Amino acid sequence: MSALAKAVPASGPRIGGGASAPRADASGAAAGGVLTIDLSALRANYRLLRQRVGGAAVAGVVKANAYGLGAERVAPALWDEGCRTFFVAHLGEALALRPVLPADAEIFVLNGLAPGDERLCADARVRPVLNALDQVRAWGAEGRRRGGRLPAAIQVDSGMSRLGLAADEVESLVRDPSRLAGVETVLVMSHLACADDPDHPANAAQLAAFRAMEAKLPAARRSLANSAGLFLGPDFRFDLARPGVALYGGAPTGGAANPMRPVVRLDGRVIQTREVPAGAGIGYGFTRVADGPMRLATLGLGYADGWPRALSNRLAGFVAGRRLPVVGRVSMDSLILDASALPAGALKGGDLIELIGPSQSLDAVAEAAGTISYEILTSLGHRYERRYLC
Numbered sequence: 001m002s003a004l005a006k007a008v009p010a011s012g013p014r015i016g017g018g019a020s021a022p023r024a025d026a027s028g029a030a031a032g033g034v035l036t037i038d039l040s041a042l043r044a045n046y047r048l049l050r051q052r053v054g055g056a057a058v059a060g061v062v063k064a065n066a067y068g069l070g071a072e073r074v075a076p077a078l079w080d081e082g083c084r085t086f087f088v089a090h091l092g093e094a095l096a097l098r099p100v101l102p103a104d105a106e107i108f109v110l111n112g113l114a115p116g117d118e119r120l121c122a123d124a125r126v127r128p129v130l131n132a133l134d135q136v137r138a139w140g141a142e143g144r145r146r147g148g149r150l151p152a153a154i155q156v157d158s159g160m161s162r163l164g165l166a167a168d169e170v171e172s173l174v175r176d177p178s179r180l181a182g183v184e185t186v187l188v189m190s191h192l193a194c195a196d197d198p199d200h201p202a203n204a205a206q207l208a209a210f211r212a213m214e215a216k217l218p219a220a221r222r223s224l225a226n227s228a229g230l231f232l233g234p235d236f237r238f239d240l241a242r243p244g245v246a247l248y249g250g251a252p253t254g255g256a257a258n259p260m261r262p263v264v265r266l267d268g269r270v271i272q273t274r275e276v277p278a279g280a281g282i283g284y285g286f287t288r289v290a291d292g293p294m295r296l297a298t299l300g301l302g303y304a305d306g307w308p309r310a311l312s313n314r315l316a317g318f319v320a321g322r323r324l325p326v327v328g329r330v331s332m333d334s335l336i337l338d339a340s341a342l343p344a345g346a347l348k349g350g351d352l353i354e355l356i357g358p359s360q361s362l363d364a365v366a367e368a369a370g371t372i373s374y375e376i377l378t379s380l381g382h383r384y385e386r387r388y389l390c
């Protein structure tokens with residue numbers, strides 16, 4: 001059993017669980033792995049980002065269930081650090097988050113206002129990010145129907161071509177300000193496409209485009225930077241930063257040292273050990289054949305749990321300072337480690353083996369899988385036992 005698992009008994013008083021645990025919690029020892037989420041590291045990361053931006057406010061981006069880590073635990077922890085503004089992707093996520101946070105928490109929906117959602121959104125005091133003129137019109141109509149104005153963010157497209165008003169659409173609001181009737185603009189924002197590459201010329205171009213567009217819109221807070229954008233320097237800070245992945249320990253900037261504290265640890269559970277002779281085929285397709293007698297340990301998690309199949313025959317599990325390489329293909333619900341480095345009997349069913357943690361970082365896992373930390377985090381799935389360190 002790993003040192004961390006020893007330090008954190010499932011019944012410990014400071015561990016998550018009970019009424020506020022995520023719905024999909026797997027049942028304790030029956031799960032194929034343990035996902036440990038360090039909320040004090042999350043909070044430290046929030047404080048570090050706030051330091052970075054000087055006087056600007058720092059929001060928490062908690063879309064996709066806080067990148068898979070559990071929005072109902074993550075968002076209140078950020079609130080305790082002084083975070084007052086939260087971003088999710090969908091109205092459904094906002095509605096789920098609303099009762100978890102104090103009433104004056106500000107919740108924005110990044111993907112905008114879907115037709116027909118106006119009433120539900122306004123009733124829940126959720127603020128849409130208006131990404132198109134028809135959304136501005138619909139939100140304004142709802143505001144006027146209620147005899148006033150309803151708060152919203154307006155997003156402009158400064159060059160990513162994904163979401164937000166184009167320059168000519170911003171012009172149309174300038175020419176005819178009545179188009180904003182019923183809308184209280186509380187935030188003007190845009191999103192950077194290449195912020196994780198500080199030398200990319202798109203950063204300066206998007207900054208200039210954002211400045212030109214925001215200057216034409218009503219006075220309100222301005223927001224441009226995501227995690228990586230926040231490390232591009234003071235010009236990118238504006239009034240509100242919108243970090244996601246850096247809060248969760250992912251490296252904000254590619255190639256540079258990661259200043260964030262790790263938040264996630266994943267341990268796989270041993271479900272079987274065996275000795276195989278030279279020549280034994282290992283796993284689907286026999287992509288690995290034992291070149292001598294080998295000691296193997298099978299862990300109870302696989303690609304259905306977010307451990308990518310692309311990591312077949314790649315990376316390792318770690319226990320007691322030993323590196324146990326992954327051998328053969330990653331299966332849907334299991335993977336196999338070469339435990340030959342350990343003496344016979346050292347591992348037994350139920351033991352926990354580090355897959356993400358001090359020996360193998362989240363970013364290292366993402367890189368080996370040919371993806372980004374965001375995708376690993378959001379794929380981690382719902383079958384693990386979850387432990388929250390407070």
Ligand SMILES: *Cc1c(COP(=O)(O)O)cnc(C)c1O
Nearest residue numbers: 061191226227228242243244245
């Ligand atoms: C997801 C998202 C963020 C957070 O991005 P990170 O790179 O995780 O910090 C910020 N703003 C918008 C518009 C987003 O979609």
